[in-house]
Amino acid sequence: MPLQFASRLDNVETSAIRELFKLLGKPGIISFAGGFPDSALFDVAGIQASVDAALKEEPGGALQYGATEGYEPLRTQIAAFMRGKGVTGLEPTNLITTTGSQQALDLLGKTMISPGDKVIVEGPTFLATIQCFRLYGADLVSAPIDAQGVQTDKLEALIREHRPKLVYLIPTFGNPSGATLTRERRLKVLELAKQYETLVVEDDPYGDLFFGEAPPPSIFALSREVPGSREWIAHCGSMSKVLSPGLRVGWMIAEPGLLAKATMCKQFSDACTSTFSQATAAQYLKSGRMPDTLHRVRQIYAERAQAMAHALRRELGDAIEFTEPKGGLFFWARLTGAGGKVSDAGEFAKRAIEKGVAFVPGAPFFAKDADASTLRLSFATVGTQKIEEGVQRLAQAL
Amino acid sequence: MPLQFASRLDNVETSAIRELFKLLGKPGIISFAGGFPDSALFDVAGIQASVDAALKEEPGGALQYGATEGYEPLRTQIAAFMRGKGVTGLEPTNLITTTGSQQALDLLGKTMISPGDKVIVEGPTFLATIQCFRLYGADLVSAPIDAQGVQTDKLEALIREHRPKLVYLIPTFGNPSGATLTRERRLKVLELAKQYETLVVEDDPYGDLFFGEAPPPSIFALSREVPGSREWIAHCGSMSKVLSPGLRVGWMIAEPGLLAKATMCKQFSDACTSTFSQATAAQYLKSGRMPDTLHRVRQIYAERAQAMAHALRRELGDAIEFTEPKGGLFFWARLTGAGGKVSDAGEFAKRAIEKGVAFVPGAPFFAKDADASTLRLSFATVGTQKIEEGVQRLAQAL
Numbered sequence: 093m094p095l096q097f098a099s100r101l102d103n104v105e106t107s108a109i110r111e112l113f114k115l116l117g118k119p120g121i122i123s124f125a126g127g128f129p130d131s132a133l134f135d136v137a138g139i140q141a142s143v144d145a146a147l148k149e150e151p152g153g154a155l156q157y158g159a160t161e162g163y164e165p166l167r168t169q170i171a172a173f174m175r176g177k178g179v180t181g182l183e184p185t186n187l188i189t190t191t192g193s194q195q196a197l198d199l200l201g202k203t204m205i206s207p208g209d210k211v212i213v214e215g216p217t218f219l220a221t222i223q224c225f226r227l228y229g230a231d232l233v234s235a236p237i238d239a240q241g242v243q244t245d246k247l248e249a250l251i252r253e254h255r256p257k258l259v260y261l262i263p264t265f266g267n268p269s270g271a272t273l274t275r276e277r278r279l280k281v282l283e284l285a286k287q288y289e290t291l292v293v294e295d296d297p298y299g300d301l302f303f304g305e306a307p308p309p310s311i312f313a314l315s316r317e318v319p320g321s322r323e324w325i326a327h328c329g330s331m332s333k334v335l336s337p338g339l340r341v342g343w344m345i346a347e348p349g350l351l352a353k354a355t356m357c358k359q360f361s362d363a364c365t366s367t368f369s370q371a372t373a374a375q376y377l378k379s380g381r382m383p384d385t386l387h388r389v390r391q392i393y394a395e396r397a398q399a400m401a402h403a404l405r406r407e408l409g410d411a412i413e414f415t416e417p418k419g420g421l422f423f424w425a426r427l428t429g430a431g432g433k434v435s436d437a438g439e440f441a442k443r444a445i446e447k448g449v450a451f452v453p454g455a456p457f458f459a460k461d462a463d464a465s466t467l468r469l470s471f472a473t474v475g476t477q478k479i480e481e482g483v484q485r486l487a488q489a490l
Numbered sequence: 491m492p493l494q495f496a497s498r499l500d501n502v503e504t505s506a507i508r509e510l511f512k513l514l515g516k517p518g519i520i521s522f523a524g525g526f527p528d529s530a531l532f533d534v535a536g537i538q539a540s541v542d543a544a545l546k547e548e549p550g551g552a553l554q555y556g557a558t559e560g561y562e563p564l565r566t567q568i569a570a571f572m573r574g575k576g577v578t579g580l581e582p583t584n585l586i587t588t589t590g591s592q593q594a595l596d597l598l599g600k601t602m603i604s605p606g607d608k609v610i611v612e613g614p615t616f617l618a619t620i621q622c623f624r625l626y627g628a629d630l631v632s633a634p635i636d637a638q639g640v641q642t643d644k645l646e647a648l649i650r651e652h653r654p655k656l657v658y659l660i661p662t663f664g665n666p667s668g669a670t671l672t673r674e675r676r677l678k679v680l681e682l683a684k685q686y687e688t689l690v691v692e693d694d695p696y697g698d699l700f701f702g703e704a705p706p707p708s709i710f711a712l713s714r715e716v717p718g719s720r721e722w723i724a725h726c727g728s729m730s731k732v733l734s735p736g737l738r739v740g741w742m743i744a745e746p747g748l749l750a751k752a753t754m755c756k757q758f759s760d761a762c763t764s765t766f767s768q769a770t771a772a773q774y775l776k777s778g779r780m781p782d783t784l785h786r787v788r789q790i791y792a793e794r795a796q797a798m799a800h801a802l803r804r805e806l807g808d809a810i811e812f813t814e815p816k817g818g819l820f821f822w823a824r825l826t827g828a829g830g831k832v833s834d835a836g837e838f839a840k841r842a843i844e845k846g847v848a849f850v851p852g853a854p855f856f857a858k859d860a861d862a863s864t865l866r867l868s869f870a871t872v873g874t875q876k877i878e879e880g881v882q883r884l885a886q887a888l
Contacts, residue, residue, distance in 0.1 A: 152529035338765035360622035367736035
């Protein structure tokens, strides 16, 4: 008799994307499939200096177990970092550090979701959020988005209909949508959270990666303008896209009751996030290197995004529709089928791999009612010349 | 209306120990309460050299996302480390790395335990395992132990009665028991696992910390002697007690089906364990420093354990009973009430704090039928002179 696994595993399956990723080993492939930053842009020297400082100044702290809530010097630095982005009234005790922001999602699932609970997510949304929440038994409801992010009138109707346990949004340079919620809609979300007493989770790993003008302040930051709304917002942040995913340093800001329950769950999930990583990240933030690092990566990602936009328009023409993202790592596009060309992104992905270029079909990013004509293209890890070449291959595959 | 948390949180509460730990800030307190290694023994220079090598040789790998299964060079080193401890036929693909072995427990809970499932643990057992499994809805059954670890005849009866989803054991220098399962009983456990087709989880964070002779091989290593038993054993290991808990590097060995499901769950828990930590740990193991490090910490912990045993016998006499541990970090003791002295360890803990010494009462370590006269004393972080002084304070409190 084989092992009998827990029933919650029936709610998920290994992702289609995972299967696709196995094909990426093919030599010479140009990959727009990744969801990660470019390793070549990591500030290795700065991180080396930071870990040196941590091991010199606080070897006990950096190598011992730490408080489950997070390593104190890092919580202090993150609070300052968030205040620098317009968050008012934030103390280090208002946040916990997590093992990447993925763990914040896991802790939110564990803390909030009972089997059968409704949870509203954007359609499309981050794939790992769908699976993470389903493992806790969530019944996901998909709220439609447009180029300005989630459609708040439809979101309100869904909240009224489903009375969800929480609403999960990636409002800034969304994954996979690339879309950014307008300031007006952010304020509306805050009103909805307050009016319906619904927890809204703002996942914000990409907000610092803007190409031109800064995006609107985070929903959490804007909560200062809607009295009584802040307690209904949980904000997840991460060092992964701006400094290094390998540190696995993220954080969650939330009201004290939720933070206490999430901390208890974290105690039994991994005891604490690597203090070695946390102390290194704290030293990095303290060193004052972050503004230069952000400036540099923004510039490079902006060039790559622009190269991809130009190439897509030139090479694929009216066979593809997209809104050029103003930050983040992703283009979200739709095959129009114009000129009788392929409009199924899954089929297109297979043909593209044959031509030596990879991307991710959009369907798995929908919790419900998948749009099979959509696809996600990441420009983050590919130089501009290779982007041109990759898009030419896409045109051949089309 | 406050937030409505998930129903699974009703199964647990913030631990009594956590409350006790808040008192440890009192100046001048001597603490036998900890469950962690001594920071002063960390090989800071060796870890510095290891992180330097990682950032120099593999900066991309050490700072980027890694495979959810674990960073390949570390899996290779851990497999070699385990082979050095008598495990045969182990390949790097037979294990995944985890964010401390606490995460291995969490992944086992998520993967295996449906609400209401029976799980057998030792009475007493590791507190965080009790809470971790209860969060997944486990109905815990307590198997009695003696100085030779779990009583396998009683364990068999409980397996027959409850048909548990899994059996969780800390067979070597147990926490809190300090007890070590005999070789004969280990073989019996393997027979039981095979006969009843029951997953047995062997948690082994302390096995390397022996004071004299090495303990019997791990249950997993001994599975070579019981054909057909290995697939029923999951083995959890950790760098935390021997190198540094701050790295948060642990691992789980299990049969491929379970490992695949645990990996899927890990993907949505924290994506991967810090590659920064994993690459550092891999370099450390590769450097060949570990044998010397183990030799050194074994010696120091052995001296402290001996000092504690002598002091307890001398100062507390027949008011306390214990078996001197042969490794690990803990003494497990029982107040006898002899001479009309206090026999409730909770009451004793309060009086002890007043006298300036702390320990952990034993009751919370029992999933069921707590023995209120028991207590756990750790000698790991206290020098021999302070151990003498602390035990004298215990005598005063008694």
